[in-house]
Amino acid sequence: MGLDMYAYRVKRGMITEQVDFEIPDGDELHYWRKHPDLHGWMENLYHEKGGKEHIFNCVNVQLTEDDLDRLEVDIKNDALPFTEGFFFGKSESEGREDDLEFIRKAREVISEGDDVYYTSWW
Numbered sequence: 163m164g165l166d167m168y169a170y171r172v173k174r175g176m177i178t179e180q181v182d183f184e185i186p187d188g189d190e191l192h193y194w195r196k197h198p199d200l201h202g203w204m205e206n207l208y209h210e211k212g213g214k215e216h217i218f219n220c221v222n223v224q225l226t227e228d229d230l231d232r233l234e235v236d237i238k239n240d241a242l243p244f245t246e247g248f249f250f251g252k253s254e255s256e257g258r259e260d261d262l263e264f265i266r267k268a269r270e271v272i273s274e275g276d277d278v279y280y281t282s283w284w
Contacts, residue, residue: 167194181213192264199253202245
């Protein structure tokens with residue numbers, strides 16, 4: 163067991179709300195294993211967008227261009243929030259380049275006319 167984190171690509175229009183939407187899995191765009199600080203950032207975003215679930219697990223949050231811009235700044239400034247949990251492991255600084263690669267891929271998907279969302283399971 164542990165924190166498994168995913169970003170998916172779906173056809174534009176399939177996501178009808180920014181959070182808490184039900185959707186069949188799209189095409190996997192990116193996968194992270196036990197990167198709790200990034201997960202904490204996504205949880206904060208989820209609640210900013212109106213997410214109602216108290217436990218941020220197995221819920222979806224759409225990622226927009228603006229979200230990706232903010233995420234990139236926080237990654238480059240080492241400003242992801244320290245996050246911990248029983249199954250989460252520890253974020254490692256080596257993940258920074260992988261996170262930036264995800265942002266690049268997600269921007270490409272959005273520029274091609276599709277949407278991106280984040281989800282996790284632990």
